[in-house]
Amino acid sequence: MTRPDPTRFPGLTSIKVDNVFKAFIFRELSAVAGAITITCLMVANLVGFVVGPSGVSWLKSVFLHAEGLPTFFGLLVTFYIGTKVMFHVSDSKQRTHQS
Numbered sequence: 001m002t003r004p005d006p007t008r009f010p011g012l013t014s015i016k017v018d019n020v021f022k023a024f025i026f027r028e029l030s031a032v033a034g035a036i037t038i039t040c041l042m043v044a045n046l047v048g049f050v051v052g053p054s055g056v057s058w059l060k061s062v063f064l065h066a067e068g069l070p071t072f073f074g075l076l077v078t079f080y081i082g083t084k085v086m087f088h089v090s091d092s093k094q095r096t097h098q099s
Helices: 010-014 020-051 053-063 069-098
Strands: none
Touching (some): 020 053
16 A cells, blocks of 8 residues: 655654555545545535535534435535545556556
8 A cells, every 4th residue: 555645744644554354444534534624624614615604503504404414415425535536646646657
């Protein structure tokens, strides 16, 4: 498994994966963390530029209600898949530069 760019993630350079299962788990957890990060950045932009600080409770009520949960989980799944695609593109670029 390739190591992340140390300029973007300085704390992750010390993590070494010694078997395939641990590499798989590390990759999946990284994708989940990426999806959560993208979601938090999206919410921060919505609060900063659209609904304002007073609209945070409205956002929570829209997404965490029974009607909004499928949309929220769909959003997370979409960002998870996008993060996985980003990892695969990054790995393929690194492989082509190494050979």
